[in-house]
Amino acid sequence: MLNEALQYAQENQERFLTEMKEVLTIPSISTDPDHKPDMEHAAQWMAAQLRSIGMENVQVLPTEGHPVVYGEWLHAAPKAQTVMIYGHYDVQPPDPVELWSTPPFEPAVRGDDLFARGSADMKGQLLAALKAVESVMKTGSFPVNLKWLIEGEEEIGSEHLDDFIKDHKELLGCDFCLNMDAGVMGADQPSITTGLRGLAYYELKVYGPKKDLHSGLFGGIVHNPAQALAELIAGMHDKKGRITLPGFYDSVRKLSKKERKDFARLPVDKKMYLEQTTAPALWGEPNFTPQERLGARPTLEVNGLLSGFTGPGSKTVLPAWAMAKISCRLVPDQTPKETTRQLKKYLKAHASKDITWELTYLHGAGAALVSTDSPALKAMTKAFQSTWGKEPYLLREGGSIGVVVQLQKRLGVDSLLTGFGLPDCDAHSPNEKLHLPTWSKGIDTLISFFYNLAGE
Amino acid sequence: MLNEALQYAQENQERFLTEMKEVLTIPSISTDPDHKPDMEHAAQWMAAQLRSIGMENVQVLPTEGHPVVYGEWLHAAPKAQTVMIYGHYDVQPPDPVELWSTPPFEPAVRGDDLFARGSADMKGQLLAALKAVESVMKTGSFPVNLKWLIEGEEEIGSEHLDDFIKDHKELLGCDFCLNMDAGVMGADQPSITTGLRGLAYYELKVYGPKKDLHSGLFGGIVHNPAQALAELIAGMHDKKGRITLPGFYDSVRKLSKKERKDFARLPVDKKMYLEQTTAPALWGEPNFTPQERLGARPTLEVNGLLSGFTGPGSKTVLPAWAMAKISCRLVPDQTPKETTRQLKKYLKAHASKDITWELTYLHGAGAALVSTDSPALKAMTKAFQSTWGKEPYLLREGGSIGVVVQLQKRLGVDSLLTGFGLPDCDAHSPNEKLHLPTWSKGIDTLISFFYNLAGE
Numbered sequence: 001m002l003n004e005a006l007q008y009a010q011e012n013q014e015r016f017l018t019e020m021k022e023v024l025t026i027p028s029i030s031t032d033p034d035h036k037p038d039m040e041h042a043a044q045w046m047a048a049q050l051r052s053i054g055m056e057n058v059q060v061l062p063t064e065g066h067p068v069v070y071g072e073w074l075h076a077a078p079k080a081q082t083v084m085i086y087g088h089y090d091v092q093p094p095d096p097v098e099l100w101s102t103p104p105f106e107p108a109v110r111g112d113d114l115f116a117r118g119s120a121d122m123k124g125q126l127l128a129a130l131k132a133v134e135s136v137m138k139t140g141s142f143p144v145n146l147k148w149l150i151e152g153e154e155e156i157g158s159e160h161l162d163d164f165i166k167d168h169k170e171l172l173g174c175d176f177c178l179n180m181d182a183g184v185m186g187a188d189q190p191s192i193t194t195g196l197r198g199l200a201y202y203e204l205k206v207y208g209p210k211k212d213l214h215s216g217l218f219g220g221i222v223h224n225p226a227q228a229l230a231e232l233i234a235g236m237h238d239k240k241g242r243i244t245l246p247g248f249y250d251s252v253r254k255l256s257k258k259e260r261k262d263f264a265r266l267p268v269d270k271k272m273y274l275e276q277t278t279a280p281a282l283w284g285e286p287n288f289t290p291q292e293r294l295g296a297r298p299t300l301e302v303n304g305l306l307s308g309f310t311g312p313g314s315k316t317v318l319p320a321w322a323m324a325k326i327s328c329r330l331v332p333d334q335t336p337k338e339t340t341r342q343l344k345k346y347l348k349a350h351a352s353k354d355i356t357w358e359l360t361y362l363h364g365a366g367a368a369l370v371s372t373d374s375p376a377l378k379a380m381t382k383a384f385q386s387t388w389g390k391e392p393y394l395l396r397e398g399g400s401i402g403v404v405v406q407l408q409k410r411l412g413v414d415s416l417l418t419g420f421g422l423p424d425c426d427a428h429s430p431n432e433k434l435h436l437p438t439w440s441k442g443i444d445t446l447i448s449f450f451y452n453l454a455g456e
Numbered sequence: 457m458l459n460e461a462l463q464y465a466q467e468n469q470e471r472f473l474t475e476m477k478e479v480l481t482i483p484s485i486s487t488d489p490d491h492k493p494d495m496e497h498a499a500q501w502m503a504a505q506l507r508s509i510g511m512e513n514v515q516v517l518p519t520e521g522h523p524v525v526y527g528e529w530l531h532a533a534p535k536a537q538t539v540m541i542y543g544h545y546d547v548q549p550p551d552p553v554e555l556w557s558t559p560p561f562e563p564a565v566r567g568d569d570l571f572a573r574g575s576a577d578m579k580g581q582l583l584a585a586l587k588a589v590e591s592v593m594k595t596g597s598f599p600v601n602l603k604w605l606i607e608g609e610e611e612i613g614s615e616h617l618d619d620f621i622k623d624h625k626e627l628l629g630c631d632f633c634l635n636m637d638a639g640v641m642g643a644d645q646p647s648i649t650t651g652l653r654g655l656a657y658y659e660l661k662v663y664g665p666k667k668d669l670h671s672g673l674f675g676g677i678v679h680n681p682a683q684a685l686a687e688l689i690a691g692m693h694d695k696k697g698r699i700t701l702p703g704f705y706d707s708v709r710k711l712s713k714k715e716r717k718d719f720a721r722l723p724v725d726k727k728m729y730l731e732q733t734t735a736p737a738l739w740g741e742p743n744f745t746p747q748e749r750l751g752a753r754p755t756l757e758v759n760g761l762l763s764g765f766t767g768p769g770s771k772t773v774l775p776a777w778a779m780a781k782i783s784c785r786l787v788p789d790q791t792p793k794e795t796t797r798q799l800k801k802y803l804k805a806h807a808s809k810d811i812t813w814e815l816t817y818l819h820g821a822g823a824a825l826v827s828t829d830s831p832a833l834k835a836m837t838k839a840f841q842s843t844w845g846k847e848p849y850l851l852r853e854g855g856s857i858g859v860v861v862q863l864q865k866r867l868g869v870d871s872l873l874t875g876f877g878l879p880d881c882d883a884h885s886p887n888e889k890l891h892l893p894t895w896s897k898g899i900d901t902l903i904s905f906f907y908n909l910a911g912e
Contacts, residue, residue, distance in 0.1 A: 216855025
């Protein structure tokens with residue numbers, strides 16, 4: 001049973017890797033309309049995988065955006081739990097492409113790592129689940145019921161997934177969701193994520209003159225929009241790194257003493273964060289530790305800036321407009337709606353009358369805290385203990401996973417968050433990579449997890 | 457003599473326009489290395505023009521950058537003045553190309569205007585001089601000696617022209633320089649420019665983490681470089697629009713009562729500036745009028761901003777770097793060298809240790825005030841009076857013309873600054889245009905000017 005499945009995984013490792021490389025060649029970039037055919041291709045690839053490992057009722061279901069892939073196997077013993085396995089087949093854009101050592105969609109193994117866009121986030125991690133299930137299916141009877149929910153819009157905020165879940169409540173009914181998009185803390189530091197930050201993503205445009213002007217002819221009598229945007233952005237934090245949007249911290253839940261102790265117990269330190277971020281120095285609210293700031297404090301980030309002339313050389317232009325992509329990471333009990341109101345209030349108060357501005361809300365999701373007292377969590381803890389020889393850390397993550405919020409809201413279903421990507425995997429950056437030894441250990445962990453679930 | 461020349465210009469107007477359109481099809485963008493062959497093409501076109509209108513010793517002379525075109529005619533009566541006619545055959549990049557109604561290098565006449573990149577700045581204005589000289593040459597003996605200095609680097613700061621002038625002092629010796637790169641105030645407002653602002657152009661880069669990071673995984677512990685750049689830029693002006701670089705105004709020459717009176721006499725008002733700039737409201741130092749701010753006060757402008765993700769949609773990236781193009785318009789007695797020192801001092805004082813920065817000086821030139829008491833100025837004043845029926849305004853301009861500073865410094869030669877482009881010509885912007893009736897009147901004005909010169 002368990003041992004046969006682990007042996008199957010061991011014997012088929014080479015083929016698993018080959019199949020993973022295959023799906024990594026598909027540039028399924030959800031944010032770019034040019035890649036719509038690749039999105040369809042990736043969805044069909046996932047459906048074929050589900051069928052090949054013995055899933056039934058496999059469907060590629062349309063949404064108003066990219067399709068959702070569904071599949072199920074519901075023949076476990078009566079009273080067995082039903083586990084939904086969540087994943088996404090879309091990836092981030094590979095820009096800046098010139099910084100990749102090998103092309104982002106030509107998977108390349110160097111040392112212990114497989115380099116490709118999506119290798120860690122999250123085609124690779126999803127493959128671990130597919131291959132763990134295959135190993136159990138091919139060597140015995142599956143100990144629990146399974147449903148799969150594989151979406152194509154995670155990297156753009158799971159915009160249409162919420163409606164999809166609402167419209168398919170019966171089909172998606174389950175006891176809990178296994179979500180491997182959270183990764184682990186390190187190759188020898190297994191972890192389960194019990195909290196996630198939310199997100200509110202915006203585009204802010206500042207307009208001045210209706211057209212670009214000659215900076216010599218008109219410089220000095222017009223409020224330069226790039227300067228005005230810089231002034232607005234600069235005012236969004238105070239000198240201590242606190243966000244100044246009116247009321248921004250009002251609904252931020254205070255950390256309890258117990259929570260601060262849990263944060264302090266994590267095996268992290270400033271040196272590690274400096275190495276991971278490669279920043280010259282750390283930054284942020286001085287009254288909170290780096291791990292608290294990442295897990296339990298909201299942020300406001302500039303994700304992009306564009307204005308005027310940006311090519312090589314010089315152009316003496318006074319630009320007509322300036323744009324910033326701005327996003328907030330949210331914590332309980334903030335909501336994107338509230339953040340939008342606060343940001344607008346700030347802009348109304350601080351934007352001068354010599355410019356105009358436009359704020360577009362692109363997407364977002366609330367934060368989530370997941371129950372730490374569930375059979376699923378216990379089964380995963382045991383699986384990590386037996387496979388890694390270590391008890392997993394329980395932690396709160398800085399990133400946002402829209403589906404976790406949506407499943408809780410629509411189905412009342414908690415998510416068990418873990419994964420087999422490492423913090424230095426460069427998800428969203430050039431040279432994204434998957435640590436292959438951790439990936440293999442991940443397949444074994446999931447095989448144990450499924451058997452543990454039947455015993456809980 | 458005079459009348460024959462004017463008649464010749466009248467009769468050949470169509471052909472003049474055809475030749476102008478021809479040179480406007482050459483995309484001689486000096487800042488873009490891809491256009492090097494077009495630069496060579498434009499230089500050769502100018503040389504051919506000079507030969508065709510009777511100039512001698514015509515040469516395309518190499519520099520370390522783009523070549524300089526030289527030509528001369530030195531057979532005027534003894535004691536006749538020698539006039540150098542200056543021009544440039546390079547143009548600004550046409551970006552953003554999508555905002556042009558017709559392609560930037562396919563000249564198109566709509567109404568009274570000829571639309572094309574370089575039509576006003578300054579191939580069109582240069583053609584006015586070439587055609588005025590042709591008209592005089594073909595109908596009589598030229599009343600003064602002529603030299604031509606036509607460079608290809610004006611739009612990138614005339615970087616190699618200074619060395620060229622230094623190395624060709626004898627060849628370029630003259631009594632004064634006629635420079636038509638300044639334009640006039642309006643179609644019925646002739647003007648001569650007696651002052652020019654200087655320029656110092658920079659690229660500022662702010663670096664944080666060595667690579668783009670996931671804003672969820674690391675947001676809150678790293679000083680976002682785009683935010684840090686915005687903070688630095690925002691601090692470069694105070695709330696009143698005064699520049700805060702240490703010592704920035706120390707060497708700015710104070711306006712005399714007489715000078716402020718001259719500024720107040722100019723036929724300009726806020727309404728006109730609002731129309732020309734199309735900005736929602738005017739901006740700048742409250743203690744100076746708009747015309748004073750443009751002519752006699754220095755500025756610091758952001759010409760471009762770039763950081764992180766700027767495409768459609770969203771990417772939750774914490775960018776590794778952020779870039780700004782920043783330039784200062786300088787007034788007497790500021791120097792680019794001094795400005796560079798002040799900007800560096802500001803950055804050292806205000807940049808925090810959690811980022812690094814790099815400032816690159818791209819190019820610049822000091823400001824210039826030109827003598828208002830010269831025979832050339834009188835000859836041009838008379839030419840405007842006879843051709844336009846109006847006395848020209850004497851004004852100070854906001855833009856910078858490197859060659860004016862260089863000719864003064866190297867040869868002790870003053871420049872007579874005027875032209876036939878209008879303030880709403882959209883030089884450096886999409887849909888740059890030349891007002892053809894003003895252009896024709898310009899040719900006549902120059903014909904009169906040459907004859908007036910002999911009489912002074």
